[in-house]
Amino acid sequence: MAKEAVITLKDVDVRFHEKNRDVHAVDHVDLTVERGDIYGIVGYSGAGKSTLVRAINLLQRPTSGSVNVLGEDMLSLSAKALRGERKRIGMIFQHFNLMNSLTIADNVAFPLKGLRPKAEIQAKVTELLQLVGLEDRANAFPTELSGGQKQRVGIARALASDPEILISDEATSALDPKTTSAILDLLKQLNETLGLTIVLITHEMEAVKQICDKVAVMDEGAIIERGSLLDIFAKPQKQLTKDFIDTTLQLDAAIASVRDQPAVAHLQGADQLVRLTYLGASTDQPLVATLYKDFNVTANILFGDIQILQGTPFGNLIVVLSGSQDNIDRTFKYLADNDVQVQHIDKEA
Template identity: 60%
Template sequence: MTNPIIALDNINVTFHQKKRTISAVKDVSIHIERGDVFGIVGYSGAGKSTLVRVINLLQEPSSGSVVVNNKTFFQSDNETSKKTRIATKDLRNRRRKIGMIFQHFNLLNERTVTENVAFALLHSKLSPQKRTEKVQELLELVDLSDRAEQYPAQLSGGQKQRVAIARALANDPEILISDEATSALDPKTTNQILSLLKKLNEELGLTIVLITHEMQAVKEIANKVAVMQDGEIIESGSLLEIFAQPTQQLTKEFIETATNIDKAIATISAQPLVKNLADNELFVRLAYVGATTDEPLIAGLFRDFQVTANILYGNVEILQNTPVGSLLVILSGTDDQIKAATSTLADHHVEIEILKGGK
């Protein structure tokens, strides 16, 4: 039996506005293990932020169960409709162990970097000297020691987010919630912030909940993924499972965008070679995982089946130390030859998608 650091079970969040009822989260259950980087991905309005605010009861659910670090924050009884909630003082103390960072940083513009981080220690029992030392350590951790006396207006977006991360770490949290924290940043800065989060996860054992609409961010650092749509979790699993065998169309769209395979297909499909396929040709996408990539399957197609494979595009990602790849290929041969060749590929766990050609 696992002992998740975060256990949300049968969570519902319903808002009542004048004459209409909005179901923002619908019967969602997720368990996050200690040390996970758990990505929750979905488009705007999917319910991601509402769900994650349930973790520290910034948003109280309409029903369900919230258990964080073995402490029940909220519990509802479906039969009696009775709700029990953690005492306010206890919740306030436990929230200090749940750091949060946001898209817009939420820094105090009239305070320096040092003062912004120190603000999180306002109610700390540390001595003034220990607080000063703590802030210095945090700024060093996020590589901002040289910016200690600057103000937010003097910082780049990435530096502001580093200040926000340092502030979120001030009370030594066990959980860090990142709510679209990289959405306002350029790609290079986004990668730097994601690398920092991964470092914090590995060095501090920090459990991270990553809320985002970008599968690329999830792909970079998460080990587990849940996909949300219309308030529901439509698919979840390990990063490798989700990327290798997505079952939902929305998940496939996110993955295609993250791997740029959608752009590659669009670009190559416009080329004369693909637009003018011969009757004995197929334009296909081959997807493969793990050991399959180590076998010379494509090279063996002509030797074994007299099928020519013209590789137009190839991409390999390393996810959780496992290669995951895609090839865009034109296969040439008779119907029987191609059928035998693709059957062998399928036997070797290569997924085949016919993009053009065939009857």
């Protein structure tokens, strides 16, 4: 059964005209996010990520294109209807945007002020603070909290109006890796327990890898590649996508140290130094065994990194393949047929 689309952007274009320059911030983007997705949008600074997601709740009106959120054609709504619609789309930010003069409880209560009876708001705030693990800090002020705790407050506040969609714009970029991981785990938990749809903007592929099930790569305003997390990691097409994936591996250091090894210094005949990348069942052992058994090619593993992505092994090996030229050629064909990506590595930097 097809899942319900909760966000549908069609041909969304955003241009800014400034005195000395014209900026094409979002370049004819189509995007569909389905209910329950954790959809990552990754790109370098200036790629247009924030402008794109601001077009979802019309904090940024597109120059052209259509925006449908939760069944509403956003561009046709009255100002009042738009305010109502925005309550269904929560947002969290890099710098938390908390009010330092208000307690944690009052920050979380802020979006509900005047909309519901006091006792009801109080109960809701207690529930939200429990949800993010801050029930004992209700009366503290933001300046007394760590960055990770401040973002938990930001999340609780974003959830005050029971949104169905949460947009996270670089929400972990100001946090250290361990705190980042804990916040991402919290988002994943909210996705699972509340059915919350999450759009996660980031320049860190590591964050995408940890919790997203779909990913789009943005460059110069356009989405240049998109797909399920596993498809993108298994078969990235664009160099930028490959570069982002490589940031989640410690390959540069591995290649540098591999080049110092005698097996590489003394490559013979048809020997090849290659990186093998694969996703799924073909774990290193059967792969290496098959190359020897079926092609009489030995694979000397100099470096290996196997991680689990959504329960699926994602492997990167640096190996020296040795055998006759013919057999090595047959090996490359076999690897390609089995969805193992092969990348040649120069033996010298």
